[in-house]
Amino acid sequence: MPLGARMRSAWRTITRQRALDADLDAELRAAVDELAAAHRAAGLRPAEARRRALLDLGGTEQVKEQVRDARVGAPALTLLRDIALAWRGLRKAPAFTFAAVVTLAIGVGANTATFSLVNAVLLQPLPYHAGDRLVFVWSDMTAAGYPRGPLSGPELADLRGQATRFEGFGAIWATTTALTGDNDPQQLRIGLVTANFFSLLGAGAALGRTFVDEDEPTAGPTTILLSDGLWRTRYGADPAIIGRRVLVNDQPTTVIGVMPPGFRLLMPPDSNVPEQLEAWQPFNRNMTRGPRGQMFLRVVGRMRDGVTVDEAARDVATVAADIGARYAEYGSAGRRFSTVGLHDDGVRDLRPALFVLQGGVAVLLLIACVNVAGLLVARAAGRSRETALRLALGAGRHRLISQCLAEGLVLAGLGAAAGLTTGGILLRLLAAARPASLDRIADVGLDPTVLAFTAATALAVALAFSFAPLAEMVRTNLLGLLHQGGRSLGSAFHHRVRRALVVLQVAMGVVLLVGAGLLVRTFANLTTVQPGFEPGGVLTFRLGLPGNRYRTQESLDAFARELERRLASLPGVAHAGAISHLPFDNIPNWSTTYLTEAGGDESRARRADSRAVSPGAFQAIGARIVEGRDFTEDDDKDGELVAIVDERLARLAWPGASAIGQRLATDPRVTGRPTVWVKVVGVVRHLRHLTLLEDVREQVYFPVRQAHRNPMAWMVRATGDPASLSGPIRTAVAALDPQLPVFDVRPLSDYVVGARAIQRFTMLLAAVFAGLALLLASVGVYGVIQYGVTRRQPELALRVALGAGRGSVVRLVVGEGLRLALAGLALGLAAALVAVPAMGSQLYGVTPRDPISYIVAMPVLAAVALAASAMPAWRAARINPADGLRAE
Amino acid sequence: MLKGTLDLLILRTIELQPRHGLAVSERIAQITRGTFVVKPGSLFPALHRLEQEGYIAGAWGESAQGRRAKVYDITPAGRKRLAAERKSWDRIVTAVGQVLDPT
Numbered sequence: 007m008p009l010g011a012r013m014r015s016a017w018r019t020i021t022r023q024r025a026l027d028a029d030l031d032a033e034l035r036a037a038v039d040e041l042a043a044a045h046r047a048a049g050l051r052p053a054e055a056r057r058r059a060l061l062d063l064g065g066t067e068q069v070k071e072q073v074r075d076a077r078v079g080a081p082a083l084t085l086l087r088d089i090a091l092a093w094r095g096l097r098k099a100p101a102f103t104f105a106a107v108v109t110l111a112i113g114v115g116a117n118t119a120t121f122s123l124v125n126a127v128l129l130q131p132l133p134y135h136a137g138d139r140l141v142f143v144w145s146d147m148t149a150a151g152y153p154r155g156p157l158s159g160p161e162l163a164d165l166r167g168q169a170t171r172f173e174g175f176g177a178i179w180a181t182t183t184a185l186t187g188d189n190d191p192q193q194l195r196i197g198l199v200t201a202n203f204f205s206l207l208g209a210g211a212a213l214g215r216t217f218v219d220e221d222e223p224t225a226g227p228t229t230i231l232l233s234d235g236l237w238r239t240r241y242g243a244d245p246a247i248i249g250r251r252v253l254v255n256d257q258p259t260t261v262i263g264v265m266p267p268g269f270r271l272l273m274p275p276d277s278n279v280p281e282q283l284e285a286w287q288p289f290n291r292n293m294t295r296g297p298r299g300q301m302f303l304r305v306v307g308r309m310r311d312g313v314t315v316d317e318a319a320r321d322v323a324t325v326a327a328d329i330g331a332r333y334a335e336y337g338s339a340g341r342r343f344s345t346v347g348l349h350d351d352g353v354r355d356l357r358p359a360l361f362v363l364q365g366g367v368a369v370l371l372l373i374a375c376v377n378v379a380g381l382l383v384a385r386a387a388g389r390s391r392e393t394a395l396r397l398a399l400g401a402g403r404h405r406l407i408s409q410c411l412a413e414g415l416v417l418a419g420l421g422a423a424a425g426l427t428t429g430g431i432l433l434r435l436l437a438a439a440r441p442a443s444l445d446r447i448a449d450v451g452l453d454p455t456v457l458a459f460t461a462a463t464a465l466a467v468a469l470a471f472s473f474a475p476l477a478e479m480v481r482t483n484l485l486g487l488l489h490q491g492g493r494s495l496g497s498a499f500h501h502r503v504r505r506a507l508v509v510l511q512v513a514m515g516v517v518l519l520v521g522a523g524l525l526v527r528t529f530a531n532l533t534t535v536q537p538g539f540e541p542g543g544v545l546t547f548r549l550g551l552p553g554n555r556y557r558t559q560e561s562l563d564a565f566a567r568e569l570e571r572r573l574a575s576l577p578g579v580a581h582a583g584a585i586s587h588l589p590f591d592n593i594p595n596w597s598t599t600y601l602t603e604a605g606g607d608e609s610r611a612r613r614a615d616s617r618a619v620s621p622g623a624f625q626a627i628g629a630r631i632v633e634g635r636d637f638t639e640d641d642d643k644d645g646e647l648v649a650i651v652d653e654r655l656a657r658l659a660w661p662g663a664s665a666i667g668q669r670l671a672t673d674p675r676v677t678g679r680p681t682v683w684v685k686v687v688g689v690v691r692h693l694r695h696l697t698l699l700e701d702v703r704e705q706v707y708f709p710v711r712q713a714h715r716n717p718m719a720w721m722v723r724a725t726g727d728p729a730s731l732s733g734p735i736r737t738a739v740a741a742l743d744p745q746l747p748v749f750d751v752r753p754l755s756d757y758v759v760g761a762r763a764i765q766r767f768t769m770l771l772a773a774v775f776a777g778l779a780l781l782l783a784s785v786g787v788y789g790v791i792q793y794g795v796t797r798r799q800p801e802l803a804l805r806v807a808l809g810a811g812r813g814s815v816v817r818l819v820v821g822e823g824l825r826l827a828l829a830g831l832a833l834g835l836a837a838a839l840v841a842v843p844a845m846g847s848q849l850y851g852v853t854p855r856d857p858i859s860y861i862v863a864m865p866v867l868a869a870v871a872l873a874a875s876a877m878p879a880w881r882a883a884r885i886n887p888a889d890g891l892r893a894e
Numbered sequence: 895m896l897k898g899t900l901d902l903l904i905l906r907t908i909e910l911q912p913r914h915g916l917a918v919s920e921r922i923a924q925i926t927r928g929t930f931v932v933k934p935g936s937l938f939p940a941l942h943r944l945e946q947e948g949y950i951a952g953a954w955g956e957s958a959q960g961r962r963a964k965v966y967d968i969t970p971a972g973r974k975r976l977a978a979e980r981k982s983w984d985r986i987v988t989a990v991g992q993v994l995d996p997t
Contacts (some may be wrong), residue, residue, distance in 0.1 A: 008932040015946045030942070033952075037934070040961055065935045076939030078946045580979050 016079025030073055034066045046697020059389030088412035096416060099385070103420070106381050107783060110421025110464050112778050113374025115428025117460040118452055120367040120771075122429070123436060126450040128602055132349045135208020135749070136308075140348040141318055142274055143175070143305040147341065150613040151703050151892040152597065154276055157303045157343070157742045162200070164329050165305065171313045171321040176203035177289075177303040178271070180279050180594055182717055184747060187401060188255030189240060190411040193749040194254075194284045194719070197271070200771055201288050204231075212265030213237075214248040221262070230259045231286040234267040245729045252839030254287070257552045264679060268449065274351045275443055275480050276696075277304045278594040282445070298335040299678025302594065306348060317346035335678075337609025356443060360766045362845045366518055366775045369618035370782075373514050375464050377782050378417070380507045384793055411456050414465055415581055422461035429457065430554045439770055441763030467682040474512070494744075501790075503798065507825060508786045512870075515776070515839055516863050517686040520838040521845060522776035524852055525769040531851030532762040537589065537692040540628025544754035545728035546588055549746055550717030559643060563711050565742060567639065570622055572738045573722055578731060581723040586715040590757040598706060599680045602659050608680060614655055614704035616674065616694070624650075624690065626721040627754070634666040634688030641687075642711035650688040655704035665689050672706060674713035684708070688807050699850055722756060728753055768848060771805050780870055783830070787874035799885065807887035823875030824868070831867045835860055901949075902983060903930065905968060905976040908950055915941055919996035941966060946984050949975050 008265040019026070041059035046052060074080060075517065096103040108538075118155055131137040145155040157177070165175045178199045185192045204216035212234065221229045230252065241247050251258045265286075273279040309318045311361075322345045330340030393406065407777060430454050436446050451834075549569075556562050566584060573582035587593050598616040599608060621637045632653060641648050649670060656665035666687065692701045710718065719738075732751050739748050759766075796801070802815055843854040852859070907913065907921050918941070919932040932940075944950045949972035955965035968976070 011948065019946070029964075030938075033915065034938070036914070036961060036963045038962065040957060040959070042913075043959060067932050069938050072935050072939045076943045078943070150992070419913075424922045497921055 009722040013080055016082060017080040018081050019077045020460060022821050023083070023095055026077075027070075027074075029117070034063070034069060038063060038066065049104060049691045053532035075253045079547055081474055085408070085412065088409050089416055091409065092154065092416045095413065102381055102385055103417075105422045105789070106378050106383035106417055107424050109381070109426045109782055109785070110372045110417070110461070111424030112782065113377075113464055114264055114421060114425030114457070114460045114777065115430075115432055116778065118368050118457045119428035119432035119436060120363055121456045121460070122433060122450055122453040123447055125453055125456065126447060127444065128353055128357060128360060132232060132352075133270070136311075136742040137208075138347070139173075139309045139311070139313075139350060140207070140314060141272040141307045141309060141345050142277070142348045142351050143307055143322055143798075144344045144346070145301055146342040146344045147613065148342075149610065150599070150612050150662055153344075154274075154596075155597070156277075156301045157305050158298050158301045159294040159303065160298050161301075161329065161341075161343075162303055162305055162537045165307070165325055167324065168325045168328065169307070169318075169321050171310055171318050173308045173310055174206050175305055175307045176200045176206040177305045178203055178273075178279055179289075179304060179352050181593070182550055183255045183287075183546070184550055185240070185252065185254055185285075186256060186552070186745065191238065191745050191747040193281060193548065194236070196285045197279065197283045198289050198564070199286050200293075203286075203306070204753070206306060209265070209269060211263035213245065214261070215319050216265075217286075217288050221288045222736055223288065224291050224294045226782060228257070228259055229262045229288060230254055231262055232264045233282065233284050234265055234269065235282070237414055248787065256552050259287075260863055270446055272348070272446070273304060274304075274348075278592050279304055279328045280592045284344040288451040294494075296696065297678030298333060298664070299599075299673075300676055301678075307345070315345065315347050315350075329616075339606055339607075341550075355764065358845075358847045359764055362521070363768060363775075365844070366521060366772055368773050369514050369518055370779050371460060371464060373511050373779050375509045378421075379785050380504050380511075380789060383504050383507070384789060389762070418461055418465040421464065422457065422482050425461055426457055427453065429723065436771070439767055443764060443766045444767070448714050455632060472844045483863055499796065504790045504793070508783075508790045509829045509833060511783045511786045512827055512867065513834035515779040515870075516831055516834025516867060517841055518776040518779045519863045519866060520835070520859050521842055522769070522772040522860050523773045524842065524845070524856060525765070527852045528848065528850045529765050529769040532698055532765055535694070535698045537695075537698060537758065538629060538691045539589065539751075539754075541589075541755040543724050543728055544626065544628070544723050545724065545731050545751065546719055546757075547732075547748050547751040548719050549739065551746070551750060552718075555743075555745075555860060557718075559714060562716065562801040563642065565711065566620060567744055569720075569739065570620055572742070573720070573735065574622060576722075576731065576734050576738065578724055578726050579722055580725050581622050581625040582721065583624070583626035584620040584710060584718040584720045585623045585627065586618040586710070586718060588721075588754065588757055589693060589770050590721045590761040595696075596676060597703075598673040598676070599708060600655070600659075600682055600704075601666070604671065611680065612658070612671075612704065614651075614706045616672070616706050616708065616713075617717045618674070618708050618710040618713045618718075620651075620710050620718075623721065626723045626825050627693075628723070629693055630691040631688050632691055633664065634686070636688060637707075637709045641709035641713075645712070647682060647684045648687045648709060649684040650690050650707040651686055651705075652690055652692040652705040654692050654701055655687075655706060656689045658704060670706070672708075674708045682693045698758070719750075740764050766852070767850075780866070784870045784874040787823055787871060789878065790826065791819060791875045792820055792878045792881075793818055802882055803885050803887045803889070806885055812883040815882050819882045820872065820875045821873045823879075825870030827867050831864060834867075835863065838863075899983075900932065900936065900978065901944060902976070902979045903932070904937075904940060904944065905949060905972055905979065908966050909968045909973065909976060912955075912965050912967040914957050914965045915954075917957065917963075918966070946970070948972075 012253065038056070038059045038203065041062050042052070042055045043453060045058045046053035050058065060066065077083070093221040121755075132140065134140065143157060145157050145161075146153055146156055153312070162175060162177050164171075164712045169175070172659065176199065180195065180197050183194050183196050186195050192495060193498075202223045204210070211231065214231075216231060217229070232247070237243060247261050248263065250261050252261060253259070265809045271279055271283065307318065307322070309315070311659065322343050326341045326343040330342070331338045370500065433450065433452060437450070440447050460576065482632060551562055551565060555564065570584065571837045572580055586596065596616045599611045599613050601608065601611050619637065621639050621641070624636050631650070633656075634650070637648070637650065649672065651659070651665055651670070659665065659670070660668055666689070668686045669683055671683050671688060673680045674682055674684075690705075690707065692705060694701065698704060709850070718839045722728070722731055722735060735751075736748050741744055801816070806812075839855065845856050903922050904918055907918050907925075910964060913921060915934075916938060919934070920932050922932055930950050941950070941952070945952050945966070949969060950966045952964045952966045953967050957963040957965075
């Protein structure tokens with residue numbers, strides 16, 4: 007019989023079942039009549055004739071069964087029938103079904119959402135052509151306190167000329183520039199790039215083209231590549247933009263292309279290259295001829311096909327060693343580069359946090375599995391009598407197992423569907439709560455493979471547990487089971503298994519709870535960190551003064567002085583000042599080598615982060631001068647060159663002595679060499695501006711009138727609500743220069759909030775997971791206690807009948823709940839002690855053995871146990887002795 | 895009974911004359927003088943399977959005694975199948991015969 011016809015027959019078997027059965031019924035009835043007639047003809051009485059006819063046929067029902075089994079497609083029909091049966095069975099037990107599906111939805115949904123995220127961020131390659139061949143090159147100045155710094159132009163040229171394992175090297179430096187002319191003036195965050203930067207990444211333009219070598223100008227930048235966002239907001243997505251001239255920094259500049267939407271630069275966070283820049287311009291052609299000490303380039307290399315990161319790193323290290331020996335600038339210390347995979351390095355801060363989350367959510371999935379297993383065991387126990395009866399009546403064991411499977415399939419289907427919904431919602435919540443460093447998860451979708459995998463895992467575990475009691479039953483003495491009312495024997499086994507499962511569940515909930523507790527404590531510690539400044543009550547903004555209108559130092563100083571004066575005199579303003587970098591912004595870091603003695607070894611000198619500040623800046627930001635004085639308006643180009651250092655530099659440079667009046671050789675203009683001698687006039691408390699977690703690196707502050715920077719960040723400390731100042735500030739700026747764009751208007755506290763965003767994200771997720779875990783565990787506890795009460799109903803009834811008080815019955819039930827919770831708690835605390843240190847890197851200010859986080863788990867668990875046993879206890883207390891005893 | 899023999903017997907019996915279920919087994923018993931007794935438990939599943947496979951077609955008609963009964967007739971596909979089965983049966987018989995009485 008051809009396959010097609012066979013399929014059609016099978017389809018008819020399934021769809022026309024009723025008609026086929028009716029026909030068969032009629033046929034067999036006719037056969038019986040025929041046989042009976044024959045027997046009557048032979049002289050039997052009608053009743054006897056009919057009985058004999060039935061005997062001859064061998065039982066109509068049996069024949070029907072045999073015919074049905076012989077039909078084409080009968081096995082598929084059986085499975086469908088089992089599924090329909092399971093569906094009906096599940097609908098008859100809505101509480102069980104609801105609990106199982108919700109449990110699966112939570113476990114599967116949370117896992118799918120988290121893993122989709124981990125997959126997108128950690129496992130998927132970078133969204134560039136052959137992204138796994140891209141590396142990032144750091145300058146390694148560990149001895150100076152800078153293990154991860156930028157490179158200089160000549161060093162890029164050296165790498166291009168000497169490294170053999172690479173197809174090429176490109177570089178980027180993020181800065182700002184002003185877009186004027188055709189519209190309101192706008193300050194742009196742009197990347198200056200080498201002409202090969204985009205082709206090196208393998209990223210093409212959506213419109214027009216990216217840069218080619220001829221674009222690198224010899225005098226003043228002349229071309230610009232726009233981001234999709236800028237193209238849409240400023241130019242209304244005009245496709246004719248290509249080739250148009252715009253004014254960038256007051257220079258006529260040709261638009262050559264527009265990048266696609268969603269293009270991101272996934273560079274290491276501490277390289278200060280923002281993920282989303284507004285535009286790109288090529289570096290000046292002679293950029294590679296600058297001083298060797300002028301380090302600002304973020305260098306990306308593309309390895310040749312088949313080269314490993316290790317080989318590439320050795321190749322680069324050789325180049326570094328060679329130039330270190332060849333050029334006098336590097337002195338006795340030489341030169342070192344470190345080379346890391348671009349993707350690896352970009353996610354190195356995220357990786358441990360995401361792994362902790364993935365670990366937590368995996369535990370949640372385990373709890374969910376255990377919960378479903380417990381529910382299935384309970385269901386099997388409730389049916390043990392029915393099962394025994396069916397076995398005794400000759401039901402095939404494979405039929406029982408197949409029905410068990412069918413029920414599993416239905417649950418799996420429902421759970422997967424519910425998990426898909428839950429996962430989708432969770433993923434959207436995750437995206438909404440994302441920290442800036444995880445911005446790219448905004449458009450991550452659910453991963454169908456992961457969904458299928460987690461749903462299958464949950465179900466496989468659950469089914470394994472539901473088969474166990476079935477297997478036990480199949481081996482059991484059926485007669486005994488039936489005799490005992492199908493209760494004691496099978497149920498005792500089930501009950502033991504369930505109690506063990508619940509203890510396990512509670513234990514895992516405790517592990518998550520302790521972990522979440524530690525993360526909450528970490529976050530709390532981060533919010534109370536003293537960063538060395540007062541972030542509250544300050545509004546910040548940035549201003550860049552265009553070079554063609556502010557050509558001289560005098561004009562820059564005059565503008566800044568006047569603006570600072572006007573801002574400080576605004577009503578509601580306590581202090582105003584300007585600083586070159588705000589804490590935790592993403593402006594490329596500036597640093598300087600410093601020497602305390604003339605003729606010292608420059609190559610082995612330490613480095614400090616360098617900032618330029620106006621006289622009002624320290625007061626505006628709320629820094630504390632611990633020794634000496636703040637800058638004044640007299641610290642200008644006519645005054646003595648001065649500096650303020652942080653306590654860390656003071657302690658390192660002049661241990662045991664006062665820093666005030668000491669002299670430092672520094673490099674305020676980043677020329678590459680520390681040639682400017684300044685006198686230390688003050689010591690300021692260290693400002694945490696790169697990480698909240700610890701004081702890193704020394705800091706040196708120069709008066710902005712002696713060390714010009716442009717653009718600058720302005721800070722205004724309000725006596726009241728800082729947000730209300732944004733209008734008056736714009737007015738004050740416009741009064742001085744109506745052409746100036748005021749940009750990045752944000753409260754200072756925003757930057758600090760951003761600095762602990764990852765920890766906040768991890769904490770929120772961990773708390774949600776722990777909450778869900780406890781919810782599932784309490785459902786588990788409730789289920790087992792409730793079942794215990796039902797099982798012990800006769801015993802409890804007997805106790806009440808014999809005069810036991812309601813109180814003692816309640817105590818009995820609640821005591822059972824508490825015992826389970828205590829066992830789970832003990833096991834969980836022990837497990838947490840072993841497992842939680844794995845998240846040590848995510849903690850701040852607490853140890854993984856922090857007693858408070860462990861102690862807090864106890865009352866929470868006690869509450870869970872009480873809540874879970876309250877309902878069963880109440881029911882037990884209301885047992886009517888007569889009913890209870892009759893139930894036996 | 896050899897596997898496949900039942901199909902052969904049923905098809906052959908029906909080919910001679912359309913019959914209802916019990917009549918088929920009666921006829922087989924009669925012709926084979928009781929060597930093959932096809933019980934209803936084997937007969938009806940085989941009939942329904944052959945019908946689903948398209949080798950025979952059942953229709954409601956009348957039995958010899960004038961009772962309503964489902965009467966099966968062979969289809970063209972059934973004839974082809976019968977011919978094929980017959981050929982292979984002959985081959986088996988010949989082959990077995992050669993083993994038993996080698997010439």
